[in-house]
Amino acid sequence: MSKIIIHVRPWFNQFLLELSEELSTLKNYNEVVFVTMYSECNDFFKSKNKKIILLPELIENTIIDQERLEIIDQLLIKTSFGLNDILEIERFFNEEKYNENYFYKLALVLDSIIDNNSLNICLSLDHFVYCFSSRLTNAKSGSNYAFIPVGVPYNSVVALKDSWSIRVNKINQRKIEKKSLTDRLNVPMTERLIYMKKQTKPNIFKTNSKNAIKYLRKDAEIKNHLNDTGYSIIKKIKNKITSIKSKNFYLPDIKSLDEIENKFVYIPLHMEPEATVIVYSTYFQNQIEMTKLISKVLPYGWQIIIKENPKMLKVRNKEFYKALKSIPNVRFVNMPVESTELIKKSEIVVALSGTSSLEAYLLDKPAILFGTPPHHRLLKYAGYGINYNIKELKEIFTKELNVLDFYNDLEWDNFIGATLPYNMIPKRNNKDQLFIDTKENPPAEFGKFIQDTLFDERG
Numbered sequence: 001m002s003k004i005i006i007h008v009r010p011w012f013n014q015f016l017l018e019l020s021e022e023l024s025t026l027k028n029y030n031e032v033v034f035v036t037m038y039s040e041c042n043d044f045f046k047s048k049n050k051k052i053i054l055l056p057e058l059i060e061n062t063i064i065d066q067e068r069l070e071i072i073d074q075l076l077i078k079t080s081f082g083l084n085d086i087l088e089i090e091r092f093f094n095e096e097k098y099n100e101n102y103f104y105k106l107a108l109v110l111d112s113i114i115d116n117n118s119l120n121i122c123l124s125l126d127h128f129v130y131c132f133s134s135r136l137t138n139a140k141s142g143s144n145y146a147f148i149p150v151g152v153p154y155n156s157v158v159a160l161k162d163s164w165s166i167r168v169n170k171i172n173q174r175k176i177e178k179k180s181l182t183d184r185l186n187v188p189m190t191e192r193l194i195y196m197k198k199q200t201k202p203n204i205f206k207t208n209s210k211n212a213i214k215y216l217r218k219d220a221e222i223k224n225h226l227n228d229t230g231y232s233i234i235k236k237i238k239n240k241i242t243s244i245k246s247k248n249f250y251l252p253d254i255k256s257l258d259e260i261e262n263k264f265v266y267i268p269l270h271m272e273p274e275a276t277v278i279v280y281s282t283y284f285q286n287q288i289e290m291t292k293l294i295s296k297v298l299p300y301g302w303q304i305i306i307k308e309n310p311k312m313l314k315v316r317n318k319e320f321y322k323a324l325k326s327i328p329n330v331r332f333v334n335m336p337v338e339s340t341e342l343i344k345k346s347e348i349v350v351a352l353s354g355t356s357s358l359e360a361y362l363l364d365k366p367a368i369l370f371g372t373p374p375h376h377r378l379l380k381y382a383g384y385g386i387n388y389n390i391k392e393l394k395e396i397f398t399k400e401l402n403v404l405d406f407y408n409d410l411e412w413d414n415f416i417g418a419t420l421p422y423n424m425i426p427k428r429n430n431k432d433q434l435f436i437d438t439k440e441n442p443p444a445e446f447g448k449f450i451q452d453t454l455f456d457e458r459g
Contacts, residue, residue: 001030002115002142007122007130008034008041008052009226010215011426011434015443017048019121022447026454029119035110037129037226039218055109055129056222062105069104072111075139079162083107085282086135090128090225091273098225103128110136118142119454123424125163126275127226134162145450147424148275150374151355152362153416154184155423158374159449163279166374166418171452173417182362185340212433246314249321252334254305257341260333264303265294266346268339268356271309276353281371283386287352288323290370294350295327297394304330305346307339347401366406368396374418378411420449 004023008016020032034045034052045052073083087093087103110133114120120137122130125146134144138161145167146160153176159167219227254260269287270277277285284290294304306324308316313335324330333342340359343349349360353371357379360367369382376382384393422441426434 002028002117002119003113004029004032004119005114005121005133005137006032006034007120007124007133008036008038008045009124010038010040010044012123012436013041013044015436015438015441016121016123017045017050018438018443019446020050022444023119023450026119026451028117033113035113035133037219037224038215039222039224040215053113054222055106056219056224058109059102059105060223062108064101064104065108068108068111072107072136076135079135079139080164081131081135081162081282083132086128086132089126089131089278089282091126091278092225093128097223102223102225107132114140114142116140116142119450120144121450122146124148124275125160125279126273129226131163131279134160138162143454147420147446148374149424150358150419152358152375153181153419153421156419156421157424158415158419159453160374160418163282164372164374164376166415167453168414168417169449169452170417172448173413174419174421175413176416178362178412185359185362189339243314247318248314249316249318250308250313250332250335251321252332254331254333254337256334257337257345260303260305260331260345262301262303263299263347264305264331264345265298266342266349266356267291267294267304267306268342268349268351268354269306269309269312270352270354271311276371276373280353280373280376284370284384285352288320288327290350290352291324291327291330293390293393295329297390297397298329299397302329302347305333305342306330307333307337307342308335310335361407361412364403366401366403368393368406375411375415378408378415380406380408420445422446 004020004026006016006020024032031051034050035055036042036052037055039054042052042054069083076082076086087100090103092098106129110129114133114136118137118140120133120142122133123146125131125134125148134146137144144161147157148160150156150158161167216227216229291304339356340363343356343360343363343365346365348366348368349356350368351357353369353373357367357369358375361378367379368384369376369379370384372383372386381396422445424436424441427437429435
């Protein structure tokens with residue numbers, strides 16, 4: 001008998017508590033263990049009389065076992081990711097407090113929790129703790145589930161076995177015709193995609209309630225790298241002032257589509273750091289270098305049209321845009337110009353990862369990806385950050401682009417079959433606390449999906 005291991009963050013508490021109850025009847029598992037980096041989750045699940053492990057408390061007393069780490073590394077390599085591959089994903093890595101030894105200790109703690117044939121559930125892959133757990137579970141012949149929001153189908157999540165592999169529900173497979181999604185592309189992106197909508201920012205005084213302050217302090221004390229910033233009203237006010245004073249260095253050359261006369265490659269920039277870059281494009285994350293490579297293989301007379309991610313305005317520094325502008329044939333387009341209109345007018349879309357390539361597919365436009373997002377099997381040209389086949393990249397642009405040469409249409413049904421019609425985007429309650437709405441995201445449906453796919457996987 002094995003465990004069901006569920007990774008929790010504060011805004012997932014209620015959702016994952018209810019999901020655990022849906023999975024309580026699963027055969028072959030004799031206990032449910034909640035695992036967390038957060039003091040708040042620890043207190044919540046203890047109040048519900050559930051078994052929960054607060055990882056930072058165990059990290060502190062763990063001794064580095066070199067021999068075991070070598071074994072873990074060899075196990076992970078079977079899943080295509082070594083220990084240091086996964087460590088590179090962690091955005092909060094630093095040389096002082098959260099260095100290699102901190103994460104090697106975390107790996108040893110997780111290794112002691114994850115048994116052979118475990119069922120591991122997490123709702124994120126963009127930190128070491130979640131990505132490592134998913135990969136190690138698979139390496140130990142277990143079953144991992146990560147439910148990640150996607151832009152197509154709209155307001156959906158995709159079920160992942162790991163950062164590159166989807167889980168298709170063949171028993172109750174969701175089906176959506178490609179054409180049925182195309183009309184929706186006429187809706188502006190900020191309305192079409194929930195995660196791109198402008199979020200109401202929390203009141204800095206409301207969110208700094210006694211409860212919030214307590215857990216920020218607790219997490220700082222236990223050295224939780226995900227939430228150790230501590231509480232400081234002065235720091236928050238300074239950050240707010242800095243945000244207001246920040247300059248926007250994204251200065252467009254092109255105000256409207258009508259100004260674009262040449263053939264062009266469309267490159268939509270990614271928000272950084274986020275999963276589309278650090279998880280789905282692990283081996284190639286530099287958008288400047290990607291643009292340089294595309295510029296090198298462009299036919300004479302073509303341009304590269306770049307559009308910034310709305311969430312990165314006033315975030316990137318002047319040097320970033322200067323580096324892009326130093327690349328031949330690069331032009332910046334005005335933010336009000338809709339991405340879908342740029343896709344329609346372009347010859348081809350190029351990105352590290354992200355929704356734009358799926359939208360290109362819906363609009364019958366070619367696309368190339370340097371990363372390997374959940375839908376990467378749909379594209380014939382994906383993973384240049386791994387394969388790095390520059391000769392092939394050059395050859396693509398030496399002939400007429402035919403959309404039929406760019407997609408594996410049979411993979412569309414598989415990708416849709418791995419999605420659920422729920423968005424899993426946190427909301428804010430009347431106390432400005434983040435939470436997952438369990439009415440909009442019913443745990444029972446996620447439980448059913450897991451049961452269907454587990455049965456299909458194991459027979």
